[in-house]
Structure formats: C-alpha cells, structure tokens
Amino acid sequence: MSAKIRIPTPLRKLTNNEEIVEVTADTVGGAIAELQTRFPGIKERLLDENGTVRRFVNVYVNEEDIRFLQNQQTPIKSGDEISIIPAIAGG
C-alpha cells in the first residue's frame, strides 16, 4: 500500500532517474522525509533551512496545491499521487 510521488526532471539525478517513487508515509512532510532517507540530499532541494517548502517549489496532492490543503501536514493515503513542480510563468 503506497502513494506515488512524481519526481520532476531537475531532481531525477538524485533518484537515479526514477520518475515515480512510491512512499508509505501518511503525510506530505512524512513523504519528503522518506524520500530523504532513500535519496539523501533531496530534502534540501525541496525545503529551505526553516523546513518550509521552498517558494519556487509547488507540491500537489491529487492535483490540488498543498497550500490549499494542510501544507506539509496534508494527509496522504494509498493510491494518492503527489506532484512536485517548479513554479512557471504564463499568460
């Protein structure tokens, strides 16, 4: 039983080019910690020195921005999909 994290291109060097990583944690924060255990160095890419998600990193659970949910406390369950995406411009 696990949730899936989609790893963005700039971070795949850290995940041995794995595009999808499965985690068993039950919150977004827990999932990031789990990623760090398996792929050391990935946490500091996502979180700043205070442990908050970096301002140019957007995290989504099942396509919803975690800032509209409970940020890193957002619960995740088996089958959920987490996307990590750099902020981009548009118009």
Next chain:
Amino acid sequence: MKWTVMDKNDGFMKALKCRECGREYPLAATHVCEFDFGPLEVVYDYDRARQTLTRAAIASRPQTMWRYRELLPIAREPTVGFQVGYTPLVKADRLARQLGIRELWIKNDTVNYPTLSFKDRVVSVALSRARELGFTTVACASTGNLANSVAANAAAVGLKAYVFIPADLEAGKIINSLVYGANVIGIKGHYDEVNRLCAEIAGKFGWAFVNVNMRPYYAEGSKSMGFEIIEQLGWRIPEHTVVCMASGSLLTKIHKSYQEFIKLGLVTETKYRVHGAQATGCSPISTAQKAGLDFFKPVKPNTIAKSLAIGTPADGFYALRVMKETNGTGEDVSDDEIREGIKLLAECEGIFAETAGGVTVGVAKKLIATGKIPANDSAVLCITGNGLKTLDAVATGAGRTREIRPSLREFEALLEVESKIIC
C-alpha cells in the same frame, strides 16, 4: 532536462543564472535551478552591448523591437517575428483629463504584430531562440493571448505548435489559435492546472515550451516594451508606469528594461515608480503588496480578466520586490470597474483593450484618485491586448444598437426622441 548542444557564438549572452542562489548554467533550454528550483535568468555581456547599443545606432535601425537586439537573448539574427513591437505610445490627453492627471500616455500593444497583444514580443524571442537550439515543435501553457501568438508565429515559419489552454476560454481566443493550424488542447481546469500539466509534459517530450523550458529567453522579450517607452518618451523614464500582473513577469521586466538603459547610459537615472494592477477576483500579488508582505498566498481565480487569471503567479515575489524598491503600489479592481476601464479608454482615446487593459485603466484611476499617483506627475499605462479578443466581457455593457427602417423620417424621429431625453 535535455541540454541541446550550444552554439559557440552566444551573441551578447553569457550564461543562465539562478535568481535565488546565483549558480550558473549553460545557455540551453532549461528554466529552473537544479538546486533550489529558483528561476534562471539570462546574463548579458553589458560591456560589449554598450559598445554598439547607442542612441544613434538604435535610431538607425528598423522600427521593431529588434532595434534593442543586444539586450534580447538570441545568439544570431532573429528568425521569427521581424515586424514585432515598436507599437504606438499615445499621448492620452482626453483620458488624462478624465482621470485627473497632468500627463498620461498609453503604450498601445493592442496593435502589436501579428496577434494584437504584447505576447508577440516574448514569443518572437522564444521561437527565434528555440530554432537556434534546434527545436522543431513549440508549445505553451496559456490563458489565450500567448496561445494566439505561439500559433501564429509558429505557423509563419513552419514550426509545429501545441498550445494548452483552459477549456473555458473566450471563444475569440480559441478561434484565434485554431485558425493557424496549431494543435489546441483545452484542459478542463483553470490556468494553474494547465500550467502544472505543462510542466510535467515539458519534461517528457523534448519540445520548446515557450513559458516553461524556454522561459528565461521568453520573459526577456517583455523588456522591449520598456525600452520603447523610454525611447518614445524622448529618452526619459516615466515617473509612473502602471502594468497589469498575471504571473508578474511583465512588471519585473519593465523595471529591468529601465535599469538596463540606465546601466548602459542610454537614459539619465530619475526616480520612477512601477505599479501593479490585478483583478480583485485574482489578486494574490496586489493583496500581498497592500498587506506589506513579501510573499503571496495562492488563490483560485474568479474574474472576467481571464488573461490575468493566474492564482499562483511565478514572478509574484519579484513583482512585490520591484514595487517595494520603486515605491510602487499594488491595486485591484472589480469586474464592473474593469468594464468601466475598457469603456473609458475606448471613449476617450479610441483604443479598444481587452479585459487586462480595463484592469490597468481601472487601477490607474484608483491610484490617481487616492493620490498614490499625484495629479501633477506623468504616467504610462501598459495596455497589453486587444478588445476584439474578449468581446463577451463587454457585450452587455458596450451600449446597444437602435434599429429603424431605412427611412429618413424614422431617423429624424429617433433623433428627436433622443434629444428630448438628453435635454
């Protein structure tokens, strides 16, 4: 991310650099720092640019945005959009009187070539650079204007185009992409969702996404609007510039264009303020500015100004910083005020802007009324897109046709009735 082999001659560009940590990257199709996801920006060789980019040189060149070529991020001559830019800067005396300000100018990108919005500037740069890097398929995530521009400019040079838009866009903007033969993909969701999907697609297919992996080049094209304002004002910087904000990118690049002309000695440094305009229904940046914050809270957009409906503005932090540095203000207006702004500009100056233009005019009106833009100052309003693209938004407020039979008697009767009403 795939890095295309670089040309040895990179023009006036030196590298890509992370705006957050300063790490440098090769001049490839890549847009985020691998370390902290900060946006990458083009670094120029200003010493070299200074040697050839003089007022005299600029004056001798064709009246397009490429006259500032040294400060645009392409390695060789442009191959897309030769005619783009150098839109009119209109002295708006009637609107100035209406709003109560001494001197007012409209930078009129409603007539930018070829798709009637400022996006032709950024797209010409992005596609010229994409071709230099060897791409044959181009794409974008768009709220409409960008899709139109990518579709048209790609068609003109035979590039394959995929444009991704929210499925509920104005009909005019959808047709204006389809007609060029582009692949138009309507996403059932709002723009931020389109953006998220495109970020995922861009990593997968090796296309030149103008506002994803080509973003460092693309965004620089906006500077040409600021360069033109300075030149058209007779080589001076306006005291106030009002710019609408979606991602906030245009506002930051207008500021950068003023700074670069100062740096190159093309204009005397004078105090100026850059003000940011949003629709109240999607105002993460202006709300944060008014609250004195240097970060914003994402929102779910709900406004008729669909071209500005970005709830998670990628350049929001930098736009806030520019407003803070220049003592500018963020302000927002309701949908009714947007419609009123469109009408004001049309009736006073004969310029029909899309909803984003209504936002800019509406916010300028507010800032002048509250003294944030003092009545004795001069201001430039950046009007970014054409009203013919968002007819739905003003269809009910534009007035109505009076119908009569083809009879002189009926026309005279109509005038008589109306003159009585007016009296």
